[in-house]
Amino acid sequence: MTDTVARTAGPGTTEWETVIGLEVHTELRTATKLFCGCPNSFGDEPNTNICAVCMGLPGTLPVLNRTAVDYAMRIGAALHCRIQPSIFHRKNYFYPDQPKDYQISQYDIPINTDGWLELPDGKRIGIERAHMEEDTGKTTHFGGGGRIAGADHSLVDYNRAGVPLVEIVSRPDLRSAEEARAYVDELRAILVASGASDGKMEEGSLRVDANVSVRPVGSPTFGTRCEIKNMNSLRSLGRAIDYEVARQISLLEGGGTVEQETRHWDENTGRTSTMRSKEEAEDYRYFPEPDLVPLDPPQEWIALVSDGLPAMPADRRAKVAAAAGLAPDSDAVVTVVRLDLDPLVDAAVAAGVDAGLAVRRLANEVAASIESVPALDVDAFVSLLGMEGRGELTTAQARTVLRTLLADGGDPVAIAKSLGFEALGADALGQAVDAAIAGNPAEWERYVGGEDKLTGFFIGKIKAATGGNADLKEASALLRSRREAG
């Protein structure tokens, strides 16, 4: 039950809730552009990947790239969207990096609609739509602080003009900067897993705009939102949202109002500033693109795309978590799946090795030298886990062997031998424990009586007796069970 009476207007007395919706643009990793045959390639000499069509020369016409449609549908399927017959519209506005001075985009009838994305903690974020559109060129302004207003001159590279994009619009379901980052992180993993995008934020193939508003906790209506642009990393996304939330709350608590506007995030100053107000917002004069016909992919194609999707990160986390007996959003599980290490867990399970052990090694030692993973022999890894699991190697020894395995490859048995790690079976350890107890009856009496600090004393004896080859964790477990057995 919420106590609404206790909440009154005035500084510091209102509890605020943050509401965020994200618009994520992702470039599709097609070989060619959306409406012509030019290469879709990042980092080439400016204005080398252009032709009459993507330069919008008079008389040219767009022809839709089939692979781009396939990739867009993969994204839709991966986000549990309804994939539907759609049409393209023209979004009209003048800008030098837009060759036709209109952008071919989808408007009220997008290819993908009404889906969801599940965060690692299980929360579902609604996806309103994921539609196709073409990218613009890239303008570099010289002078005037790098923005068009006040620039001395500008240069335009049209290599990017016409590159296929999918814009994924979330519902306003996100409630914090942290959640927004988790959403983008998860979305990026889904895009990469689907094969539709390389998800590289630093190369601009993933770009995020945030719609941010605040409202009193419990309020049924949304506050006035601002759209924040120009965030180039997950870190700046989080910073920009935190800044914007603080700005809006301080405005409201000071008795002011939030104006609906588009704001520019400045990475250097750590602030957002007005780009254009609602009054200055462009009228894009959308209308159906007459140069293209409606896009109506046959059901068989949609089914082929949906059925052909690889397992998505959430499913993979669930599988690893279940096998290892861990929570799906536990750090180890999230790390293993993020780094695509879960096939190694599968291999371990298939070989009858403990999945929890596999996840621990993968999330720690293997993750730490992820660059070596392509060279890691699966059988060798599984065999090493088996040795550790059977107590033939201590945890410390197994870690050492694994590091060698990652660095140089080889056979884990041979590595263990060369390192002088004599296999110490469970029986041998049990005998060493019993010997330590028998040789120190007085101390054992006190330990049984509750003096836990004597654990160290016994472990020291066992370590000495086994020449350091004992699994000390296992040894203390044995000590405890002997004590409980009386």
Place this chain on the structure above:
Amino acid sequence: MNGHESALGVAAAVRRGDRSAAEVLEEHLARIGEAEGEIHAFNTLTEDAARAAAAAVDATVAEGRDPGPLAGVPVAVKDNLCTRGIRTTASSRILEGWVPPYDATVVSRLAAAGAVMVGKTNLDEFAMGSSTENSAFGPTRNPVDVTRVPGGSSGGSAAAVAAGFAPLALGSDTGGSIRQPAAFCGVVGVKPTYGAVSRYGLIAFASSLDQIGPFAHTVADAAALYDVIAGHDALDSTSLSEAPPEASARLEAGVDGLRVGVVSELVSADGMAPEIAERARRAADALSAAGAKVDEVSVPAATYGLSAYYLIAPAEASSNLARYDGVRYGLRVPGEDVTEMYVRTRTEGFGAEVKRRIMLGTYALSAGYYDAYYGKAQQVRTLIIRDFERAYESFDVLIAPTTPGTAFKIGDIVDPLTMYLNDVCTIPSNLAGHPAMSVPYGTASDGLPIGVQVLAPALGESVMFQVAAALESTAGSL
């Protein structure tokens, strides 16, 4: 025929080796040399390229290889069709100095058929107009009476054929821009089914309405040109994938048993000259005498065509013409900043009619007005298609006048709305996407040519040309 030789006759002679393409070309260039100064049909003459093309045709014939169905036939091409290496202006200052790096699909197909392009013809700027007076390079005169307009927007192409500069020409028809000038100049003009001819390389005016089509002296010549340019093109997504109808297939078949409807609303359209309405009825009577079953038919929504057209066409144009911004090609008038450059370039680069339509179209698409204007116009379009489809349940083709009047004097019509009324009978076919053609059908009391339209359902070109050929054969006895 107006005493001019037919394209098919020229092609047959060249193919047989009776005449050389070079000789045919020189005869036409000589005619151009005599009269072009007065007519001004062309923005650009391409004599050198034409001589090279003619020589290539002659070489092909000499080698015993097939020189193509239009071997050695001179063709005039509207200057809104892109030609590789040859300046293409759309009769606008804003495209000053622009030379396309590619050929329009129809231009490639012409060349492949052995036709010889002689030049790029004048038009109303960006095909916006009905008189060719809206050209940045001055008006074209009607060869029938040089004090009069040739019609438009493809006035240069119509005049080129009428003056004997070329037996064939290509134009584009967005609301009547082929058929109206054909009627004014006394030649045949065809607007094909939307999607039958590739628009790739046609400088867009209104993308959902634009179609490229032929001008010729005879129905058979027009059919031959249609058959060369029609057919699927992977570069135009709106190009139809099915094989195009063969226009030349049934030219001799007569009209016995065909059902012909006379469109009441178009015969009695606003401003229709009584003698032109009467001439359309006489055309129907002639077809009836030739064995067709003729009746009046109502296409009610056609009366709203003009209003719908002047929302849809400017709306699309406002977007299509946005790219002429001074950034990448064509005219650039420098300014203090990019916005000022845009404004100056477009202010100086576009003529009054183009600016008028950009403003109309921008307004029609604006937030808050879209539903009332553009949306409503698209609904009217649906109604027009529905009404035509109903008519075609009972009729194979329809007959209507092409224009409400004959060619008017240069400078006579200054009011834009009066000018727009010229297209009242031609616009419905563009909105429906159906084919229609104008056939010369005698002269009016003022001695000027009258055109009669044959309209057909989508991809009904075979029957349309069949009826047009029959009509043509009765025109002599008027």
